[in-house]
Amino acid sequence: MKRIAVLFLLSFVLFNVVFASSAWKLVYKGVYGPIEITYRNNDRQNEGIIYGLTPQWHPIVIPGFEQVLSVRSKGVCEPLNIAIKDDSGNVLYGARELPYAPYKDCLIPQDAGNISNFDFFTKFNFSAPVEKGKYTIQITDDNNIVLEEATFNVPGEDELIGYIHSSREINVSSGIYKVDLAVKYPLIVSDTSSGDVYLSVSGPDLGEVRSILNNLTVGIVYYSAPTPLEREGNVECSEDKCTQHYILPYSKTERIILEALQIVDEGGYSSVTSIPVSVIKKEDIDSIKSLTEEIYKSVEYYVDYYKDKDEQKYSSWLRVKGELAELKKEVEQVYIASERGDFKYSDLITLMDLIDNGPKKLSGIKGEIKNIGE
Amino acid sequence: MSSSLDRKTKLLVVALIIFVVLLVSVISLYSFQAKGVDNATSKYNVLTQEEIISSIDTLEDKIGNLSNAFTESP
Numbered sequence: 001m002k003r004i005a006v007l008f009l010l011s012f013v014l015f016n017v018v019f020a021s022s023a024w025k026l027v028y029k030g031v032y033g034p035i036e037i038t039y040r041n042n043d044r045q046n047e048g049i050i051y052g053l054t055p056q057w058h059p060i061v062i063p064g065f066e067q068v069l070s071v072r073s074k075g076v077c078e079p080l081n082i083a084i085k086d087d088s089g090n091v092l093y094g095a096r097e098l099p100y101a102p103y104k105d106c107l108i109p110q111d112a113g114n115i116s117n118f119d120f121f122t123k124f125n126f127s128a129p130v131e132k133g134k135y136t137i138q139i140t141d142d143n144n145i146v147l148e149e150a151t152f153n154v155p156g157e158d159e160l161i162g163y164i165h166s167s168r169e170i171n172v173s174s175g176i177y178k179v180d181l182a183v184k185y186p187l188i189v190s191d192t193s194s195g196d197v198y199l200s201v202s203g204p205d206l207g208e209v210r211s212i213l214n215n216l217t218v219g220i221v222y223y224s225a226p227t228p229l230e231r232e233g234n235v236e237c238s239e240d241k242c243t244q245h246y247i248l249p250y251s252k253t254e255r256i257i258l259e260a261l262q263i264v265d266e267g268g269y270s271s272v273t274s275i276p277v278s279v280i281k282k283e284d285i286d287s288i289k290s291l292t293e294e295i296y297k298s299v300e301y302y303v304d305y306y307k308d309k310d311e312q313k314y315s316s317w318l319r320v321k322g323e324l325a326e327l328k329k330e331v332e333q334v335y336i337a338s339e340r341g342d343f344k345y346s347d348l349i350t351l352m353d354l355i356d357n358g359p360k361k362l363s364g365i366k367g368e369i370k371n372i373g374e
Numbered sequence: 375m376s377s378s379l380d381r382k383t384k385l386l387v388v389a390l391i392i393f394v395v396l397l398v399s400v401i402s403l404y405s406f407q408a409k410g411v412d413n414a415t416s417k418y419n420v421l422t423q424e425e426i427i428s429s430i431d432t433l434e435d436k437i438g439n440l441s442n443a444f445t446e447s448p
Contacts, residue, residue: 058444186443253443278443288436295429298421351440358437366430369423 059164059276060185061128062345063154065352069124071139073099073147075116079104080147082124083138093126093133096142132156140343157346161185163198166260166275170212177203177212179259181275186348187248188341195248197229199260202241209242210235218246219269221257226269228261253281285338292331296324316372323365330354 071080077172084093084188098105099120108115129135132154139147167180182198188196188305201213213235219226229246236243250256253371261269299321330350337347421429 184417213381253439255443255445278400280440280443284436284440288433288439291429294421295426295433296391298426302423352444354437355441355444359434362430362434362437366427369430372423 058185058278058348059166060161061152061154062348063128063132063157063354064130064349065128067126067128069126069137071122071124071164073120075118077103077115077118077120077311078143080122081138081140081142082126083127084129085136085138086129087133087135092129095124097122097124129154140307153368155345157344157349159345161343161345161348164275166273168260168273172203172208172212173206174208177201177209179212179216179260179272181218181258183248183258183275183277184280186280186343186351188282188285188338189248189250190278191251193282195250195277195279196232197246197248197258198243199246200241200243204240206237206240206242209240210237213242213244214335215263216244217261217263217269219259219261220248222248226259226261228269229258248277248279250279251281252279253284254279280338282338285325285335289301289331289335292328293310294322295304296321296328297326315373318369320365320368321370323361323368327358327361327365329353329360340347 058065065136069082071082073080079094079096082094083170085091088211098213099122101121102118103109103112103120106120134151134153137148137150137152139149141147162184164185165180165182165183167178169176169178171177179203180198180200180202182200183195185194197218198215199218201209203209203212217228217231219228229248232245232247236245248258256279257274258277259269259274260272261271264270299317302317303314303321306317317352330353333347333350335355337343337351343351
């Protein structure tokens with residue numbers, strides 16, 4: 001009995017050591033948008049990287065939604081200016097910001113040492129333009145020297161979001177290969193249908209592509225070690241690209257981080273690229289729809305009932321019906337998108353409006369019903 | 375004499391019946407109007423006012439929970 005207890009204790013300690021060490025290998029990556037540019041300006045000593053649009057909630061640019069642009073500059077701590085221009089060169093947004101890290105507002109302590117290798121981060125918050133089109137981001141210093149120009153696209157609201165990608169290039173002796181993780185946004189799952197995740201590798205040598213893909217897996221990253229997903233089917237290859245389908249066995253509405261992981265020694269993993277996934281359980285949307293309809297049907301009845309009997313109650317119920325009808329319309333739009341499994345940008349905007357304002361609207365409706373009285 | 379009494383009694387009985395029928399009709403009509411909403415709630419699966427408020431509470435929670443899909447875990 002004692003032996004069993006000692007063995008159990010040892011295996012527990014060993015498990016924790018391995019678990020902890022593999023967790024240490026993981027470096028959480030920020031969620032970066034479609035722009036990732038390294039710049040080196042010949043006019044200046046410093047160089048920097050525009051990390052790209054990093055929307056607060058979404059890894060995509062959504063018309064009219066708040067975006068965060070993080071700019072990394074090396075060796076020089078100074079204010080940066082941003083201008084966002086439309087196709088005709090009109091400035092839609094302009095701002096001047098000081099770096100926020102590692103020393104806020106460039107208040108560098110005397111004992112900081114040589115800062116030539118320091119990375120400084122400056123953040124700009126702005127709303128993405130509403131109009132579909134291509135926009136330019138220009139970063140300048142206070143002397144109006146252009147440090148970098150980048151472009152980004154604002155999609156049309158009626159466009160499908162489809163799959164979002166997170167990719168990274170890796171250097172192997174035979175050339176540069178691209179690892180790409182793709183998942184739908186948002187990802188609709190249900191008790192009967194799991195989420196699809198695709199991991200692909202492309203590059204000059206298909207043999208190498210296969211070998212890299214075999215050494216990769218996809219995992220959900222929680223607070224510690226990643227949980228690998230199950231592979232579905234075989235690797236499928238085209239000319240220069242191979243793809244492995246993975247299944248996300250998830251049936252909860254939650255935001256998770258998926259990572260493409262390289263399988264390394266000691267059974268651990270090293271992160272290659274990551275992507276945030278907004279998982280929405282289909283049944284949650286279904287029950288919101290049926291509950292909204294049930295409430296609406298009853299409110300409709302009260303409107304009809306009081307029509308010729310009580311003018312005041314009739315008009316109060318009619319007002320409630322009107323407010324509920326707006327909410328019902330939004331719920332229906334989201335429901336149709338969830339049935340399709342593919343959201344348009346307009347569906348996502350409606351969903352965000354429902355989440356942001358739905359509970360507030362419902363509180364108002366509830367107050368009105370209470371005031372009507374029995 | 376007796377036949378005239380019989381006639382009077384008959385008339386009285388008929389009048390009484392009519393009165394009772396009318397009284398019952400008026401009471402039931404009033405009762406239907408008063409309880410109309412309550413009857414309908416069970417007959418047509420209409421939620422009562424209290425049930426609507428409680429369903430709205432549930433709906434608020436359900437819609438609020440959808441935000442979990444877009445907010446970072448702590």
